[in-house]
Amino acid sequence: MDEIDVPRFFLCPISLEIMKDPVTVLTGITYDRESIEKWLFSGKNNTCPVTKQALPVDCDLIQNHTLRRLIQSWCIMNASHGIERIPTPKPPIHKNQISKLINDAKSPQLKMKCLEKLRSIASESETNKRCMEAAGAVQFLASIVCNNYSASEEVSDDGLDVTSASCEALSILHSLQVSEAVLKSLTGKNDEFISSLMRVMQRGNYDSRAYAVLLLKSMFEVAEGMQMICLRTEFFIEIVQVLREQISQQASKAVLKLLIQLCPWGRNRTKAVEAGAVSILIELLLDSSERRTCEMILMALEMLCGCAEGRAELLQHGAGLAIVSKKILRVSQVGSDRAVRIIWSISKFSAAPAVLQQMLQLGVVAKLCLVLQVDCGNKAREKAREVLKLHARAWKSSPCIPNNLLSWYPS
Numbered sequence: 008m009d010e011i012d013v014p015r016f017f018l019c020p021i022s023l024e025i026m027k028d029p030v031t032v033l034t035g036i037t038y039d040r041e042s043i044e045k046w047l048f049s050g051k052n053n054t055c056p057v058t059k060q061a062l063p064v065d066c067d068l069i070q071n072h073t074l075r076r077l078i079q080s081w082c083i084m085n086a087s088h089g090i091e092r093i094p095t096p097k098p099p100i101h102k103n104q105i106s107k108l109i110n111d112a113k114s115p116q117l118k119m120k121c122l123e124k125l126r127s128i129a130s131e132s133e134t135n136k137r138c139m140e141a142a143g144a145v146q147f148l149a150s151i152v153c154n155n156y157s158a159s160e161e162v163s164d165d166g167l168d169v170t171s172a173s174c175e176a177l178s179i180l181h182s183l184q185v186s187e188a189v190l191k192s193l194t195g196k197n198d199e200f201i202s203s204l205m206r207v208m209q210r211g212n213y214d215s216r217a218y219a220v221l222l223l224k225s226m227f228e229v230a231e232g233m234q235m236i237c238l239r240t241e242f243f244i245e246i247v248q249v250l251r252e253q254i255s256q257q258a259s260k261a262v263l264k265l266l267i268q269l270c271p272w273g274r275n276r277t278k279a280v281e282a283g284a285v286s287i288l289i290e291l292l293l294d295s296s297e298r299r300t301c302e303m304i305l306m307a308l309e310m311l312c313g314c315a316e317g318r319a320e321l322l323q324h325g326a327g328l329a330i331v332s333k334k335i336l337r338v339s340q341v342g343s344d345r346a347v348r349i350i351w352s353i354s355k356f357s358a359a360p361a362v363l364q365q366m367l368q369l370g371v372v373a374k375l376c377l378v379l380q381v382d383c384g385n386k387a388r389e390k391a392r393e394v395l396k397l398h399a400r401a402w403k404s405s406p407c408i409p410n411n412l413l414s415w416y417p418s
Contacts (some may be wrong), residue, residue, distance in 0.1 A: 043132035105142035177218035236273035305345035
C-alpha cells in the first residue's frame with residue numbers, strides 16, 4: 008500500500024487514513040465518521056478540526072455517498088495491490104426506532120431484550136449514543152434502576168431479575184458517556200436516583216457497584232452545591248466500602264475523585280471521617296506506588312485533615328504520620344505539596360507535646376529540613392519552613408535531626 012498513490016481527498020483530515028464512512032459536517036468538510044464522532048463526542052470538542060468553526064451540540068453528520076462510491080471504486084481498481092473493499096456502513100439508528108423499542112418494553116422479558124438491544128446499538132457508534140440520549144434512553148435506564156432495585160427483594164414486582172437488569176442498565180448508562188445536561192436532570196429534582204444507586208452499592212454485585220460509583224462521580228461533577236451539602240453519612244459509608252474492598256482500579260479512582268469533589272462542602276469532611284475514610288486512605292497509601300493514585304490519596308487526606316476529627320484519626324493510626332512523611336519527595340511535586348500540607352495541618356492545629364515528639368522520632372522534622380534543601384516547589388518549601396519555625400523551640404536542638412540537615416533549619 009505504501010507504493011500506491013492514495014488520492015488526498017480519500018484521507019480523513021483527522022486520522023490521515025482512508026475513509027470508510029465519509030460524512031460531511033456543517034462547515035462542508037468531510038471526515039471519516041468514526042474519527043469525527045470521537046472528536047466531537049468522546050473528545051467533547053465543539054469545533055470543526057479543519058476550519059475551527061463552532062459546531063452545534065446536535066451537529067448532523069451527512070453521509071457523503073459520492074465520495075464513498077469513489078473510494079470504493081478506487082479500492083476495487085487497486086485490489087491487486089492488496090487493497091480491500093471498504094464495507095458498506097451501517098446507517099445510524101433513528102430516534103424514533105429507539106423510542107419504539109423503549110415503549111414496547113412492557114413485560115420483564117421484553118425489558119431484558121430491550122436492554123440487550125440498547126447495548127448493541129450503543130456499541131456501534133457515537134452517533135447512536137447521542138441518538139439514544141435524545142430519545143429518552145437515559146431516563147428509561149434510570150427508571151429500571153429506581154423501580155426494580157428494592158431494599159429487600161432480588162426480583163421486582165413484575166418478575167424482572169433485579170441484579171442482572173440493574174447491572175445491565177448501569178453498564179449501558181456508563182458506556183453512553185451521558186451529557187452534562189442529562190446528568191443534571193438525574194440529580195436535579197430529587198435524590199431518588201442517588202438513593203437507588205446507594206441500594207445498588209449495598210446489595211449489588213461487583214460490576215453493578217463499580218458502575219454505580221462511576222456514574223455518581225460523573226453526576227457530582229456537574230451537581231449543584233446544595234446537592235453535595237445534603238449528603239448523609241450513609242452515602243460516605245457505601246463509597247468508602249467500595250474503596251475498602253478494592254472492587255476495581257477504576258472504581259477506586261472514582262471514589263477518590265468523589266471524596267476530593269465532595270469534602271469541601273458542608274460537613275462532608277466529618278461524615279467521611281465517620282465512615283472510616285482516613286484509615287482506609289492510609290492503608291491504600293501504604294500499598295500504592297502509582298503516582299496519580301498516591302496524589303489523589305494525599306489530596307483526599309489533606310482535605311479530611313481540615314477538620315479535627317480527620318487529624319485525630321490520622322494521628323491515631325500507627326502508620327499515619329510515617330507514611331505521609333515517607334511520600335514527601337517520593338511521588339511528585341504535587342504529592343510532596345499535599346503531604347507537607349497534611350503535616351502543616353497537624354503541627355498547627357493538633358500539636359500536642361506527644362505529637363511533636365512523635366514527629367521527631369519518625370523523621371518527619373528531618374524530612375521537612377530536607378524539603379528546604381531540594382527543589383520541590385515553592386509552596387511545599389514555604390509550608391515546611393512555617394512548620395519548622397512554629398515549633399523551633401521543641402525541635403531545633405534535638406539530636407534526632409542529622410547535622411547536615413540541621414544547618415538548613417530556618418532561623
